[in-house]
Amino acid sequence: MNMFDTYLHTIITEGAVEAQRHGSPTVEAQHLLLAVAAQEGTAPQRLLASAGLDHQAVLAALDREFDHSLSAVGVSRASFGLSRSSTPVNRPPTMGATAKLALERGFAAGPRKKDLRPAHVLLGILQAEVGTVPRALALAGVDRTDLLTRVQNAIADDGTE
């Protein structure tokens, strides 16, 4: 496996761990984003950190989006007194629609497979204009368009090195 394949494998594997941790039967774009934010020392992780998004901040942003979306229909998570499930493990999660879309978009941004970089995964995740990830980023005060530009620039710089 080349460097990109190894990185992609890590993100998908760790994304599945994040999905299980959150009791989701599918790996969604937000789980990939959490996995990207957790890979210390990688270019995509540094790009997220430069926008104030470490793993904890992404988690907080997603939690906020969840509560915000529920509140739009008058529902509060707190009123259910839910504790974390004792063991949030069902079957291994499968790839969900939003994660597939994010990866497809990331791959499509690379002219050839051998040109793909880890930042293309983040690029694909950030390109979604609707859904949980862009809503969470907006609620966290992150300028997604600006971050997207920085990711694109980082990919371009990497290609000219």
Added chain:
Amino acid sequence: MSATDIPTPQDPADALAAVVALRRLADQLEDAAVEQAMRAEWSWPQVAEALGVTRQAVHRKHAKRLIAAGVKLRRRSP
């Protein structure tokens, strides 16, 4: 509650996001409720009927998790 009693967000993005969040909350509630019932020694058929699904479906979805959590499960069939 009729459909007209449910507050409907004006922004379609908010309305769609509420659907996603409610599904996620329902999943979390189901996990907690099934665990609570099984700890109270409900049978699989009782839990399945209360949820309106087949007992195979509820067993397939929750058994492994509950066993891992150390919940003592009743036999699936009497």
